Amino acid sequence: xxxxxxxxxxxxxxxxxxxxxxxxxxxxxxxxxxxxxxxxxxxxxxxxxxxxxxxxxxxxxxxxxxxxxxxxxxxxxxxxxxxxxxxxxxxxxxxxxxxxxxxxxxxxxxxxxxxxxxxxxxxxxxxxxxxxxxxxxxxxxxxxxxxxxxxxxxxxxxxxxxxxxxxxxxxxxxxxxxxxxxxxxxxxxxxxxxxxxxxxxxxxxxxxxxxxxxxxxxxxxxxxxxxxxxxxxxxxxxxxxxxxxxxxxxxxxxxxxxxxxxxxxxxxxxxxxxxxxxxxxxxxxxxxxxxxxxxxxxxxxxxxxxxxxxxxxxxxxxxxxxxxxxxxxxxxxxxxxxxxxxxxxxxxxxxxxxxxxxxxxxxxxxxxxxxxxxxxxxxxxxxxxxxxxxxxxxxxxxxxxxxxxxxxxxxxxxxxxxxxxxxxxxxxxxxxxxxxxxxxxxxxxxxxxxxxxxxxxxxxxxxxxxxxxxxxxxx
RNA sequence: GGCCCCGUCGUCUAGCGGCCCAGGACGCCGCCCUCUCAAGGCGGAAACGGCAGUUCGAAUCUGCUCGGGGCUGCCA
Numbered sequence: 001x002x003x004x005x006x007x008x009x010x011x012x013x014x015x016x017x018x019x020x021x022x023x024x025x026x027x028x029x030x031x032x033x034x035x036x037x038x039x040x041x042x043x044x045x046x047x048x049x050x051x052x053x054x055x056x057x058x059x060x061x062x063x064x065x066x067x068x069x070x071x072x073x074x075x076x077x078x079x080x081x082x083x084x085x086x087x088x089x090x091x092x093x094x095x096x097x098x099x100x101x102x103x104x105x106x107x108x109x110x111x112x113x114x115x116x117x118x119x120x121x122x123x124x125x126x127x128x129x130x131x132x133x134x135x136x137x138x139x140x141x142x143x144x145x146x147x148x149x150x151x152x153x154x155x156x157x158x159x160x161x162x163x164x165x166x167x168x169x170x171x172x173x174x175x176x177x178x179x180x181x182x183x184x185x186x187x188x189x190x191x192x193x194x195x196x197x198x199x200x201x202x203x204x205x206x207x208x209x210x211x212x213x214x215x216x217x218x219x220x221x222x223x224x225x226x227x228x229x230x231x232x233x234x235x236x237x238x239x240x241x242x243x244x245x246x247x248x249x250x251x252x253x254x255x256x257x258x259x260x261x262x263x264x265x266x267x268x269x270x271x272x273x274x275x276x277x278x279x280x281x282x283x284x285x286x287x288x289x290x291x292x293x294x295x296x297x298x299x300x301x302x303x304x305x306x307x308x309x310x311x312x313x314x315x316x317x318x319x320x321x322x323x324x325x326x327x328x329x330x331x332x333x334x335x336x337x338x339x340x341x342x343x344x345x346x347x348x349x350x351x352x353x354x355x356x357x358x359x360x361x362x363x364x365x366x367x368x369x370x371x372x373x374x375x376x377x378x379x380x381x382x383x384x385x386x387x388x389x390x391x392x393x394x395x396x397x398x399x400x401x402x403x404x405x406x407x408x409x410x411x412x413x414x415x416x417x418x419x420x421x422x423x424x425x426x427x428x429x430x431x432x433x434x435x436x437x438x439x440x441x442x443x444x445x446x447x448x449x450x451x452x453x454x455x456x457x458x459x460x461x462x463x464x465x466x467x468x469x470x471x472x473x474x475x
Numbered sequence: 476g477g478c479c480c481c482g483u484c485g486u487c488u489a490g491c492g493g494c495c496c497a498g499g500a501c502g503c504c505g506c507c508c509u510c511u512c513a514a515g516g517c518g519g520a521a522a523c524g525g526c527a528g529u530u531c532g533a534a535u536c537u538g539c540u541c542g543g544g545g546c547u548g549c550c551a
Contacts, residue, residue: 193551312487
């Protein structure tokens with residue numbers, strides 16, 4: 001598993017559920033590690049104590065496991081490692097690479113707003129950058145909060161090569177000094193990120209493009225720690241919502257758990273997510289995790305933001321439902337069916353329904369819903385009003401139901417013998433005209449699982465009872 | 476506002492100077508199959524943002540322009 005020196009990490013902030021953007025990032029890290037035989041690490045970036053929650057730390061891990069994206073090392077919690085970051089920050093301070101800043105958040109914000117209003121470029125104005133020792137002690141005596149701010153270069157260019165973007169360069173003069181330790185004594189993302197990538201020997205940083213600009217600051221921090229090496233960076237195109245804006249917890253993002261609850265298979269989600277921002281050379285669309293890992297490479301990652309297409313996900317999910325062995329599919333459907341109809345379902349009916357539903361299902365939930373007529377209480381069974389409206393006017397309906405009842409009364413109880421078409425032939429009504437009403441009578445809806453199999457699963461008595469009930473509605 | 480990134484069918488993409496009057500997939504439309512609905516098969520409509528330039532030749536290279544997005548936080 002760790003045949004190469006490649007070390008990658010997925011490093012989510014536990015400030016919410018895992019959504020498709022985060023899952024895709026985890027997946028690409030996972031696939032790359034598997035492709036090259038490297039190590040895939042999980043690191044929780046919970047430096048923002050106020051917003052991180054342990055339930056999200058657990059939730060993210062659960063979801064990752066469900067997806068099959070188990071990590072080789074970790075999880076490492078940055079909140080367990082604050083001393084390291086703070087020590088690094090202290091060294092930078094001593095070396096003059098960082099300085100104490102006494103500005104309050106509100107003051108900085110007010111000055112930024114003023115700069116913007118005046119048409120000037122916002123960003124920390126360097127007020128505390130070159131304070132004398134006397135000025136510093138004066139501010140400390142005032143009881144002002146003390147944060148540590150990193151001194152960025154004022155001249156020159158910061159440049160690095162990104163696997164998917166190519167060379168990315170920016171003038172240092174456009175990057176203001178930034179906080180590395182908050183006034184409350186906790187470290188900031190840039191610092192923790194730089195320290196950990198270095199200490200954990202991360203060789204490839206694969207993450208969203210929203211972090212592209214922060215790379216310059218992290219690299220500056222690495223150099224401040226005396227390290228001139230640069231890991232390989234690969235910034236993935238963003239996954240956007242219908243408005244083409246970045247997905248986030250407060251903007252259009254959907255929890256991966258919701259997809260699970262909606263009846264999507266992890267195989268399908270993985271498969272679809274892999275196709276958002278990457279495509280295999282041979283153009284294949286339906287691939288297993290192993291096939292994805294074999295074909296995946298960073299140099300085929302695309303450049304532009306992608307819209308999450310729910311319809312294509314549904315299609316892939318159907319493909320995966322069809323590929324699952326029957327017994328396996330039954331186990332995937334079972335929890336959804338039990339959630340609806342209670343535990344201890346009749347096994348023959350469940351397996352039978354899954355068997356006839358497999359070739360037409362798009363989601364596990366849809367499949368579980370379609371078999372409701374087999375599990376709902378006899379007393380609770382009812383024909384959907386819309387369906388009855390559609391079929392109530394069927395030509396010769398009374399005769400059709402009488403004929404069906406008679407046929408079910410004395411035919412051999414096999415799917416082949418139940419076939420209603422020969423019995424209906426004398427009535428001169430086409431099966432496609434006559435049968436929807438029988439579907440409604442038996443399944444409660446005019447379209448659903450194959451009728452003859454459904455009748456077979458239902459059993460002779462209950463099937464006839466339902467036909468009789470429908471017949472009674474005609475008066 | 477400043478900086479950075481991106482721009483091929485509705486959507487996801489293939490394409491890396493001639494094989495492209497642009498290929499595949501989802502979706503959509505039509506036909507076939509059919510016990511309903513699906514699934515499946517066949518066919519169809521549908522795109523290189525714009526303008527210059529380089530070149531014998533550009534979706535592919537360059538510039539400009541327009542458009543979209545990201546960052547600009549004591550969030551990550």
